[in-house]
Amino acid sequence: MARYFPFLVRGVGITVQFTFISFLLAVMLGLVIALGRISGSRIIRTPCQIYIDFIRGTPLLAQIYLVHFGLPQIFHYRPVGYIDALVALTLNSSAYMAEIYRGGIESIEAGQMEAARSLGMTYGQAMRYVILPQAIRRVIPPMGNEFITLLKESSLVSVIGMEDLMMRAKMMAGQSFRPFEAYFTTALIYLVMTITFSRLLGRVEGRIKGSGRS
């Protein structure tokens, strides 16, 4: 069995890669969607709301299939698994990220926006210099949780042939005829990753709290 271990571990790289890239993209896209979601204009707000509700109300698996098989059928192009996996994960996570941002922004007292506006700042300036810098501190812990969720959920990209950790577990199970060992080892590897990242995130949070000022 032990000879399969390096084979599994090579999948870890792909899993971490999917997680990091889609997390970073979702951090950016999520902010845009959150700002749209709280916009005063209905034409901007409603689509963002629908997007968030759609993503959060449907399974990631369905979203992956939609991106990988559904879109190419409509728009006539050859699907690329790696890109589609990243796109699906990013779209999925960005909706949750948007809600995290919104929670952070809405937790800032209304008086902050009013004070900024009363000084003549535009809405955008007030957001950028007053509201977001305060909100960022409050969204870091839930974003850490979202990162861990993404790490686990990324296992679903194995269904469109990505050779991540989960895919390699399936391959190992098939070749060795020892599915229990294969999947249990894999589960443990996921566990080690989530624990490690939780610790790291905890440390980052500690440092931010340590730097004081609410």
Add this chain to the structure above:
Amino acid sequence: MVEVKNLHKSFGDLHVLRGIDLEVNKGEVVVVIGPSGSGKSTFLRCINHLEQPTSGEIHIDCVNLDDGNVNINLIRQTAGMVFQQFNLFPHLTVLANISLAPAKVLNMPVEDAEALGRELLRKVGLADKEAVYPHQLSGGQQQRAAIARALAMKPKLMLFDEPTSALDPEMIGEVLMVMKELALEGMTMIVVSHEMGFAREVADRVVFMDEGVLVEEGKPSEFFRNPKHERTRAFLSKIL
């Protein structure tokens, strides 16, 4: 300087301001008093357009605020606002609180904005506090910093919404002192406050607001000694 004509403001079915007319001349200090919920804050917030009036006209410095062509952000720069809860920016140092708007809104070079900030901090007696964060200040110091922040935009008019009512009694004096100096320098001010000592001493006019209308106004001496309306008398007897 400020001219308000037949101002109405409703929140849904709630008709908060019911036709307000007020003129404030350059350099004048007007103190607005009135029971809780009478619309004092709403009135101030309409003047610098933090609330959109339902109807009526507001002219500041001869510019009609409801004229589609005026830039609301420019108008807000002409009217500085000081809040009951200070609303300092907690993530910025005291100096950065003050220099932020001049730097970002007026595109002032950062060094100039900071120099202006230091000058204003001296003026409100906080010269030694520029590097600290708001939560490290007492309430009275926070409110003085907030006044300095508003002044940094060189407003022509200052609006104060119960600037001392969130303060411990021993800190009220220091804030009123700063406001008094400002008045003596000729700043046009509209002050919602129930500090009657301040009204007597500094105000050119006292206005009594009740249920969204201005019931009565007068020079402080006259107003307090000899209120004309029953509602004014009833209110004054409660707070004096």
